[in-house]
Amino acid sequence: MNRLFSSLLLLAAGAAIGAIAHSILTPAFAPSPNDSAEGQPLYWVAPMDANFRRDKPGKSPMGMDLVPVYETNGETEEKGTVTIAPEVVNNLGVRTAYAEYRYLENKITTVGTVEFDQDKLVHIHPRVEGWLDKLYVKASGETVKKGQALYAVYSPALVNAQEELVLALKRDNKRLINASKARLAAMLVPAATIEQVMKTHKVLQNITIYAMQDGVIDNLAVREGFFVKPGTTIMSIANLEQVWVNTQVFEQQAAAVNVGDVVSFTLDYLPGKEWRGMVEYIYPVLEKTTRTLQLRLRFDNPDLQLKPNMFGNVVIDTQADATGLMVPKESVIRTGHNNRVVMTSGQGQFKSVAVDLGRVNAGFIEILAGLEEGDEIVTSAQFLIDSESSVNSDFIRMGQDSEQEEQQSSVWVEAVIESLMPEQRMVQATHQAIAEWQWPVMTMDFVVASEVDYASLEAGQKLNVEISVTEDNRYMISAIKALARGEGESTIKKPSNMNHSDNEQDHSKMDHSQMNHDHMGVH
Numbered sequence: 068m069n070r071l072f073s074s075l076l077l078l079a080a081g082a083a084i085g086a087i088a089h090s091i092l093t094p095a096f097a098p099s100p101n102d103s104a105e106g107q108p109l110y111w112v113a114p115m116d117a118n119f120r121r122d123k124p125g126k127s128p129m130g131m132d133l134v135p136v137y138e139t140n141g142e143t144e145e146k147g148t149v150t151i152a153p154e155v156v157n158n159l160g161v162r163t164a165y166a167e168y169r170y171l172e173n174k175i176t177t178v179g180t181v182e183f184d185q186d187k188l189v190h191i192h193p194r195v196e197g198w199l200d201k202l203y204v205k206a207s208g209e210t211v212k213k214g215q216a217l218y219a220v221y222s223p224a225l226v227n228a229q230e231e232l233v234l235a236l237k238r239d240n241k242r243l244i245n246a247s248k249a250r251l252a253a254m255l256v257p258a259a260t261i262e263q264v265m266k267t268h269k270v271l272q273n274i275t276i277y278a279m280q281d282g283v284i285d286n287l288a289v290r291e292g293f294f295v296k297p298g299t300t301i302m303s304i305a306n307l308e309q310v311w312v313n314t315q316v317f318e319q320q321a322a323a324v325n326v327g328d329v330v331s332f333t334l335d336y337l338p339g340k341e342w343r344g345m346v347e348y349i350y351p352v353l354e355k356t357t358r359t360l361q362l363r364l365r366f367d368n369p370d371l372q373l374k375p376n377m378f379g380n381v382v383i384d385t386q387a388d389a390t391g392l393m394v395p396k397e398s399v400i401r402t403g404h405n406n407r408v409v410m411t412s413g414q415g416q417f418k419s420v421a422v423d424l425g426r427v428n429a430g431f432i433e434i435l436a437g438l439e440e441g442d443e444i445v446t447s448a449q450f451l452i453d454s455e456s457s458v459n460s461d462f463i464r465m466g467q468d469s470e471q472e473e474q475q476s477s478v479w480v481e482a483v484i485e486s487l488m489p490e491q492r493m494v495q496a497t498h499q500a501i502a503e504w505q506w507p508v509m510t511m512d513f514v515v516a517s518e519v520d521y522a523s524l525e526a527g528q529k530l531n532v533e534i535s536v537t538e539d540n541r542y543m544i545s546a547i548k549a550l551a552r553g554e555g556e557s558t559i560k561k562p563s564n565m566n567h568s569d570n571e572q573d574h575s576k577m578d579h580s581q582m583n584h585d586h587m588g589v590h
Contacts, residue, residue: 108135119512132158148418156415159448163411166434166442169393173323173385173428179314179332179364181377187306189279190286194254196296197222199289200273204302207287211278211304218289218301219273225254229270232261236268282306305375310368312344314381315359323385324349330364334379342366342373346383391425391433398446399424399432408438409445417445477535477545478503484528485510492521494544496532516545523547 113119113127114134125133134155151159201219204211211217228251235243251261256274264271282304289301312332316324326349332342344366353360364381366373399422400407407421422437438444482498497510513534515521524547533546 110136112136148416150416153415161445162447163443164395164398164446166392166394166438166440166444168390168440169431170390171393171426171428171431171433173426175316175320175323175383175385176429177314177316177381177383179312179379179381181373181375181379182311182313183285183305183307183375184309184311184365187280187282187309188285189282189304191217191276191301191303192297193220193222193295193299193301194297195220195222195224196294197225199291199293199295199301201275202289202291204284204287207284207302209284211282211284213278213280215278217276217278219275220295221273222254225251225256225274226270226272228254228256229264232264233268233270236265278304280304280306307368307371307374310366310373310375311347312364312366312379312381314362314364315354315357316362316383318353318358318360321349321353321360324360324362324383325386328386329384331382331384332364332366332373332379333382334377337372340372342368392435392438392440393431394434394438394444395446396427396430396432398444408434410438411443411445413443477533479531479533481550482530482532484524484526484530486526487524488512489521492517494524496544498532498534501534511542514541514543516543519544519547 111121111124111133113129114131119127120136121133124135127133135152197220199218200221203216203218228247232244232247232251235247248261248265251264252258255276257277260271260274284302285305286300286303289295289299295301324346326346328346330344330346332344334340344364346362347365348363350361350363362383394408398408400409400419405421406424407419409417410420411417420437423435425433425435427433478501480498480501482496485495485497487494492515493512494515495510495512498506498508500506500508513532514537515524516535529550531548531550532544535543535545537543
C-alpha cells in the first residue's frame with residue numbers, strides 16, 4: 068500500500084513539473100497562430116544546375132552547397148531578374164562598382180631590346196690602299212676618347228700626295244698648295260698632320276688616324292699588318308650616352324601609340340631601377356608574320372648601365388583619350404555572340420544586361436550602349452548570377468536564333484531508367500550523348516509528361532525517350548517507345564561526375580507543386 072502510494076505521489080509530481088515546463092517553454096518554441104511560412108525556403112537548388120533540386124539543404128553533384136529558393140511576395144519582377152538573399156550574397160563574395168565617365172588611360176606593356184644609337188655610330192673605312200703598320204686598339208669593347216690614336220697606315224698614295232704638297236710649297240704656288248691640302252683631307256689625313264707637313268716640308272711614311280668621337284670600339288675586323296683598301300671596314304665607334312630600345316606592339320594597340328609618348332624601361336636583374344624615355348619613331352610597315360608594329364624608343368644612359376642586346380620590360384604611357392562611360396574590365400562577361408554585365412538595384416535583385424563595348428585598357432572597358440552613368444554592376448561572382456538570370460532573360464544565351472531553338476526543342480535518345488519517383492511523377496534516367504544539344508552521356512532527373520503511361524516504367528528499363536524543353540526551361544520525357552530488336556545491346560555507361568541526383572529518397576519528400584522554375588535564392 069505504501070509502495071503504491073509512493074508511486075502515485077511520484078507520478079503526480081512528474082505531471083506537475085511537466086505542466087510547469089510546458090507553460091514556460093511553449094511561448095518560446097511553439098508557433099503562434101499568427102506566424103506564417105513567409106521566409107521559409109520552398110526548396111534548395113544547385114548553384115550551377117537549376118534542374119537539381121532538393122527539399123532540404125545538402126550538396127550538389129559538384130560538391131557545392133545547395134542554395135535556398137524562396138517564394139516570391141507577389142510583386143512583378145522584370146524578366147530575367149533574380150533576387151538573392153543577403154546571406155547568400157555575402158557567401159558568394161559579391162562585389163560591385165559603378166559605371167562612370169573617365170579618361171581612358173592606357174598603359175601598354177611589352178618587351179624590348181637595347182641597341183646602339185645608330186645616329187651616333189661611326190664606321191671607319193680607309194680611302195686609300197695600304198698596310199696597317201700599327202693598331203692602337205686591340206679588341207672590341209675598348210673605350211676610346213675623341214682624338215685618341217686608332218691606327219697608323221702606310222700607303223703609297225698618301226706619300227705621293229704629301230710630296231705634291233711639299234713641291235707646291237717650294238714653288239709657292241697657292242693654287243697647287245690648296246689643291247694638295249684638299250686632296251690629303253679627302254684621303255682622311257688629319258688636319259694636324261697636314262699642318263706638320265707644311266711646316267717641316269717632310270713627307271711622313273705612316274699616317275695616324277684618330278677617333279672622331281667618344282665611345283666604345285665595335286666590329287673590329289683587322290689586325291696589324293692587314294692590307295686594306297677603300298670599302299674595308301676597319302672598326303666602328305658607338306656612343307652609349309644614349310641608346311635605342313626596339314620594341315613591338317600588337318596590331319590592335321597600334322592606334323593608341325604616338326610619337327612622343329612617355330615610356331619606361333626596367334630590367335629584371337636591376338630591381339628598383341627605371342629609365343624614362345620616349346617613343347622616337349613608329350615604323351610604317353606592320354610585321355606580317357607576327358602582326359606587330361615596331362617602335363623605336365630613346366633613353367638617356369649617363370651611367371652606361373644599358374648595354375646593347377640587353378632584354379627588358381617596356382611600359383608605354385599612351386596619351387589619354389576623350390572621356391567615356393567606363394566599368395571595370397573584370398565585370399564584363401564576354402562570349403562569342405554577345406557581351407553582358409550583371410546589374411544590381413542594391414536590394415538583392417540582379418539582372419544580366421547586354422552591352423556594346425568600346426575601347427579597352429588594362430583596368431577598364433568602355434560601354435557604348437546598355438548602361439547609364441551611376442548604374443551599379445557586379446565585379447565578382449557575376450558568372451554564377453548570370454547563369455541564373457540568363458535562363459529567363461530577354462536575350463538568347465548561346466546566340467542561336469528562335470528558329471534553331473524551336474527545331475531543337477525536343478530530341479529522341481536511348482536511355483536507361485535508373486529509379487522512379489511516383490509522387491512527383493519523375494524518373495532518374497541515364498541517356499546517351501545528344502549531339503543536337505552538345506550533351507555528353509549523363510544521368511538527370513526528368514518530369515514525365517501526363518500523356519506518357521507512367522505505370523509502364525520500371526527501374527533498369529531501356530527505352531527510346533523523347534526529351535522536350537518546357538516553357539520554364541525544364542527537361543521532360545514527353546514520349547517513349549520500346550527499343551527495336553538489337554538496339555539495346557549496347558550498354559549506356561553511367562558517368563561518375565555528371566549525376567544530377569544524389570539520393571532517390573529525397574525525391575519522395577518533394578511536393579511537385581513547389582517545382583516551379585525559380586532560381587537560386589529567388590524571393
